[in-house]
Amino acid sequence: MTTAQTSCCDLNTTKRAYNFSAGPGAVPEDVIRQTQKDLWDLFGSGIGILEHSHRGKEFDRVLEEAEADCRQVGNIPDNYRVLFLQGGATTQCYQIPMAFLAEDATADYIYTGKWSGDSKNEAARYGHVHVAGSSEATGFDRIPDDSDISYSDSPTYVHFTSNNTIMGTEWHRTPPKAPGDAWFVCDASSDIFSRPIDVTQFGLIYAGGQKNLGPAGTVLVIVRDDILERQVRDLPWMLDYSLQAKKQSRFNTPPTFGIYLMGQTFKWIQRQGGLKEIQKINEAKAKVLYDAIDSCDFYKPHARVKDRSLMNVTFKTPSPELDAKFLAEAETHNLKTLKGHRSVGGMRASMYNAFPHEGAVALAEFMKDFAAKNG
Numbered sequence: 201m202t203t204a205q206t207s208c209c210d211l212n213t214t215k216r217a218y219n220f221s222a223g224p225g226a227v228p229e230d231v232i233r234q235t236q237k238d239l240w241d242l243f244g245s246g247i248g249i250l251e252h253s254h255r256g257k258e259f260d261r262v263l264e265e266a267e268a269d270c271r272q273v274g275n276i277p278d279n280y281r282v283l284f285l286q287g288g289a290t291t292q293c294y295q296i297p298m299a300f301l302a303e304d305a306t307a308d309y310i311y312t313g314k315w316s317g318d319s320k321n322e323a324a325r326y327g328h329v330h331v332a333g334s335s336e337a338t339g340f341d342r343i344p345d346d347s348d349i350s351y352s353d354s355p356t357y358v359h360f361t362s363n364n365t366i367m368g369t370e371w372h373r374t375p376p377k378a379p380g381d382a383w384f385v386c387d388a389s390s391d392i393f394s395r396p397i398d399v400t401q402f403g404l405i406y407a408g409g410q411k412n413l414g415p416a417g418t419v420l421v422i423v424r425d426d427i428l429e430r431q432v433r434d435l436p437w438m439l440d441y442s443l444q445a446k447k448q449s450r451f452n453t454p455p456t457f458g459i460y461l462m463g464q465t466f467k468w469i470q471r472q473g474g475l476k477e478i479q480k481i482n483e484a485k486a487k488v489l490y491d492a493i494d495s496c497d498f499y500k501p502h503a504r505v506k507d508r509s510l511m512n513v514t515f516k517t518p519s520p521e522l523d524a525k526f527l528a529e530a531e532t533h534n535l536k537t538l539k540g541h542r543s544v545g546g547m548r549a550s551m552y553n554a555f556p557h558e559g560a561v562a563l564a565e566f567m568k569d570f571a572a573k574n575g
């Protein structure tokens with residue numbers, strides 16, 4: 201039997217940076233502290249979460265609570281399954297069309313950046329793809345207006361990405377109603393549970409964990425029961441949604457730690473007062489940065505104003521040289537991982553649910569100062 205001899209680090213005094221990473225991103229500090237305890241000993245069992253069997257009663261409890269808390273947070277109706285799968289959001293890019301898109305059928309994709317682009321390209325392996333709307337012509341600086349979206353006659357489903365992590369654009373509405381009995385598939389990887397969500401508008405929602413839910417690798421899938429019956433291919437076990445649903449995401453050894461950490465994150469959201477409160481917090485944080493951008497001519501935002509993301513704020517200074525200087529100086533102010541994606545350049549400040557308001561204020565102050573000295 202072992203007892204803790206020394207503590208590896210003091211979580212109360214270690215200096216933490218303001219981490220603007222686009223993902224994996226900031227995790228709530230409460231969650232990190234609880235996890236540290238549960239890594240050592242879960243529920244007083246004398247065994248840590250990493251060491252528990254996925255068939256034992258402790259993990260039964262972790263899984264049951266994670267699902268129940270997810271349902272409570274997202275107000276998910278009983279006719280939807282909550283699955284914790286593997287392979288990240290990228291696996292969903294092909295798993296969805298493999299499961300649901302017949303060879304002679306069409307799926308519609310709204311193309312708003314890299315992630316929706318990857319999804320449509322993967323879908324083309326399995327059936328026909330119709331690009332129902334695109335913002336490619338304007339460098340993905342926007343979400344297409346309803347008038348620029350045109351669906352095919354009878355798509356199986358319509359796929360869109362609710363928040364474009366790289367571009368810093370976000371849907372602040374649902375796309376126009378899909379034709380016939382087509383259902384919406386939403387890649388919500390970078391804005392899941394950042395605001396209230398009406399799950400009933402979707403057939404399937406998926407989100408990689410590493411932005412608003414905690415761990416990379418694990419993916420949350422919320423899927424309506426009747427969709428599960430529409431699989432068009434004989435699928436490998438691991439890719440069979442209905443089998444995963446029947447086995448409560450435990451067909452094989454599931455990502456136990458990822459599910460645990462998502463569960464802790466759902467509990468943290470509940471402690472913040474749920475998604476309505478989380479939305480207010482996120483709106484306030486984003487406003488601090490957009491105000492800093494709009495208050496002078498120095499910064500050039502990437503996204504069209506009405507489509508601005510609450511999660512990823514993208515902007516540039518007047519030149520690539522000043523962008524580099526901005527990033528280097530920001531680091532020395534403890535403002536880290538602000539470099540924009542290589543396809544956009546400039547800066548990207550990602551502020552998921554766990555990112556603190558003070559970090560947005562610190563960056564805004566730095567931005568004002570930097571513009572005054574370099575403008």
Ligand SMILES: Cc1ncc(COP(=O)(O)O)c(C=O)c1O
Nearest residue numbers: 288289290315365387389390408
């Ligand atoms: C919107 C969106 N979709 C999909 C992905 C891919 O996620 P993963 O790396 O978990 O496969 C990302 C990753 O950042 C993303 O931001």
